[in-house]
Amino acid sequence: MSEIIRDDRRVTIRPGRDIVASMAGEFRSELNGEIAEELEELTIDLHGVEMVDSVGIGVIIATHNTLDQHGATLKVINIAEDIYGLFTTMRLDRHFTIEKAGDSP
Numbered sequence: 001m002s003e004i005i006r007d008d009r010r011v012t013i014r015p016g017r018d019i020v021a022s023m024a025g026e027f028r029s030e031l032n033g034e035i036a037e038e039l040e041e042l043t044i045d046l047h048g049v050e051m052v053d054s055v056g057i058g059v060i061i062a063t064h065n066t067l068d069q070h071g072a073t074l075k076v077i078n079i080a081e082d083i084y085g086l087f088t089t090m091r092l093d094r095h096f097t098i099e100k101a102g103d104s105p
């Protein structure tokens with residue numbers, strides 16, 4: 001279960017574990033539960049996450065698409081170097097904010 005921090009219309013979710021197929025359903029449910037609220041911004045904090053597989057990437061992209069439809073934004077922060085490389089290779093940084101670990105203020 002992810003740590004969820006709410007601050008008015010901004011929410012930060014910290015899964016704290018790898019985002020892979022075996023946990024994707026639970027993570028998707030947590031994200032959808034937050035999206036159901038009137039959000040301005042959803043931040044996924046990947047501190048402690050060492051791997052994101054194709055199913056996990058799909059969950060993040062679907063979350064972005066749903067937020068975009070509601071006029072909200074997605075940020076993914078504290079991304080490990082290799083995951084950051086994957087995200088930029090896939091050009092996900094053109095769709096939502098991504099920040100490597102140590103980049104955020």
